[in-house]
Amino acid sequence: GESVGLHLPTLSVQEGDNSIINCAYSNSASDYFIWYKQESGKGPQFIIDIRSNMDKRQGQRVTVLLNKTVKHLSLQIAATQPGDSAVYFCAETWRSGANNLFFGTGTRLTVIP
């Protein structure tokens, strides 16, 4: 996965467009993945999760895609709104990993009105 400690990649999208945020995870044994949204000065909040026996899961305006072959996770946000501006983190965990969450570096999404 992405190394921690690196500065955040950024993504700017026009309001109303769809956003795609990508994440490469590190452990082929990971079996559960979560996307979090972190607004400035706040703690991360759960958006959506997916288990490794699935390759797609949909929520309200969000879709997570999992490609285990290349260890890649993506978050798609439909009709992006200004309130979607935040930092988005993917997290992975695996049964033998003491259920600890391992976070990617994150991506800063900026929505342009």
Add this chain to the structure above:
Amino acid sequence: DGGITQSPKYLFRKEGQNVTLSCEQNLNHDAMYWYRQDPGQGLRLIYYSQIVNDFQKGDIAEGYSVSREKKESFPLTVTSAQKNPTAFYLCASSPGRANTEAFFGQGTRLTVV
């Protein structure tokens, strides 16, 4: 309301002083975690605890200490041995079972003056 509470929200410390950050949860979660976040960067694991009276070092434990005397509480002490303590500290908890999300507090911003 159930949740995870961090206090204080802002904390100032003089160089050479120890300081303790509070984290309390009433979610009946077994596992608790401390993360550090530097500006524009991702989350790094400091310590975690899967059960009362037991805790493990994370990736950046040097200069920090924790205790887990009660299920609800997981305080983090930033010691004078931590050379660069200014950061945003996030506490999280989870049920401790596989494939479950972690819930985050709102964070404590520590500044060394």
